[in-house]
Amino acid sequence: xxxxxxxxxxxxxxxxxxxxxxxxxxxxxxxxxxxxxxxxxxxxxxxxxxxxxxxxxxxxxxxxxxxxxxxxxxxxxxxxxxxxxxxxxxxxxxxxxxxxxxxxxxxxxxxxx
Amino acid sequence: xxxxxxxxxxxxxxxxxxxxxxxxxxxxxxxxxxxxxxxxxxxxxxxxxxxxxxxxxxxxxxxxxxxxxxxxxxxxxxxxxxxxxxxxxxxxxxxxxxxxxxxxxxxxx
Numbered sequence: 001x002x003x004x005x006x007x008x009x010x011x012x013x014x015x016x017x018x019x020x021x022x023x024x025x026x027x028x029x030x031x032x033x034x035x036x037x038x039x040x041x042x043x044x045x046x047x048x049x050x051x052x053x054x055x056x057x058x059x060x061x062x063x064x065x066x067x068x069x070x071x072x073x074x075x076x077x078x079x080x081x082x083x084x085x086x087x088x089x090x091x092x093x094x095x096x097x098x099x100x101x102x103x104x105x106x107x108x109x110x111x112x113x
Numbered sequence: 114x115x116x117x118x119x120x121x122x123x124x125x126x127x128x129x130x131x132x133x134x135x136x137x138x139x140x141x142x143x144x145x146x147x148x149x150x151x152x153x154x155x156x157x158x159x160x161x162x163x164x165x166x167x168x169x170x171x172x173x174x175x176x177x178x179x180x181x182x183x184x185x186x187x188x189x190x191x192x193x194x195x196x197x198x199x200x201x202x203x204x205x206x207x208x209x210x211x212x213x214x215x216x217x218x219x220x221x222x
Contacts, residue, residue, distance in 0.1 A: 004155075031208065042201060043156070043212040092155050101146070102210065104155030 002027055002095050004105035012111045013083055020079045021108045023093030028073035033102065034066070035092040043092065049076040083112045116140070117204055117213035125219040129191050134216040136202035137184045143205050145185050147176055150199040150215075159187075192220045 003026040013019050023032065032049040047055040047068055055068035070076040080087050088111050096102035118137045126132055136145065144163045148156035160169050162178035162185060169176045173196075175188040189196055197220050202213045 001158075033210070042214045043203075045210065045212075048208065094155075101158065101161055103158060104148075106153075106155045109153075 002029055002097070002103045004093060004095055004103055006093055006105040006108050008108060009106065010109040010111075012113065014113055015084055017083055018079055018081045019083065019110060020077050021091055021093070023076045023078070023095075023105055025074045025095045029095040029097050030073075031096045031102070032070060032076045033094045033096075034068060034076070034078045035094065037090040037092060037107070039089075046078070046091075049078075080110065083110075085112045088112045117202055117211055119200075119202060119213040119216050121216060122214065123217050123219075125221065126192055128193060128220055128222050130220075131188070131190050132192060132218070133186055133188045134200055134218070135184065135186050136213050138204060139183065140204070140206070141182050143182070143207075145178055145182070145205065146203045146210075147185070147187055148201040148203065150201060151197075156199075156201055192218075194220045194222050196220050 005024045007022045011019055034046040035043040036046055037043050045058050046061045046066055047057040049055050049068050049070040051070045051073055065081055067079045090107045090109050092107045093105040094102040120135050144161055146161045147159045149159055150156040160176045162176055165180045165182045167178045173190045177186045200216045203210045
């Protein structure tokens with residue numbers, strides 16, 4: 001298994017600003033993902049964070065709005081850019097060592113005013 | 114597009130009762146995972162099933178993967194208040210995962 005931490009755990013931000021969320025894994029992992037979970041809803045995959053190359057984004061998510069970095073096998077960041085109230089959500093990082101298992105961080109609860 | 118459906122969407126039962134939640138798709142998955150998520154926390158992996166027809170047991174929880182690898186069920190025996198949470202199934206295809214909408218379970222003491 002892998003232990004995943006996220007920072008910040010929560011934040012309240014003003015419209016038009018940007019927030020960078022950090023995800024740290026306690027061991028080297030092959031795969032890292034970023035998800036969004038809106039209140040009372042399930043998880044929607046934003047992108048797969050690739051080490052050494054550009055992230056792979058799902059339909060409806062673009063790099064300009066959600067730039068992602070993954071400088072090594074244990075760390076990734078997600079930036080939510082030019083925020084609006086519609087971006088208020090829980091953002092979750094996950095990591096996996098294989099194709100059929102992933103472990104989640106505790107999430108970052110974002111509120112945009 | 115790979116889609117997963119879960120039923121029921123909500124379930125409220127008394128402590129000691131048994132229950133089954135279902136995860137269904139028209140697509141075939143290479144594996145399927147079940148997670149439980151409690152408020153304010155990330156999902157916690159309960160089990161991964163890989164082989165069609167596979168049955169796995171985790172204490173009072175029994176997981177089954179359909180023969181065709183398109184559906185799965187989670188059965189809880191003698192539910193306890195600690196079982197309360199959002200149960201999510203997730204299907205794996207290639208390097209990606211798709212999550213179902215979840216079943217929100219409430220077990221009343």
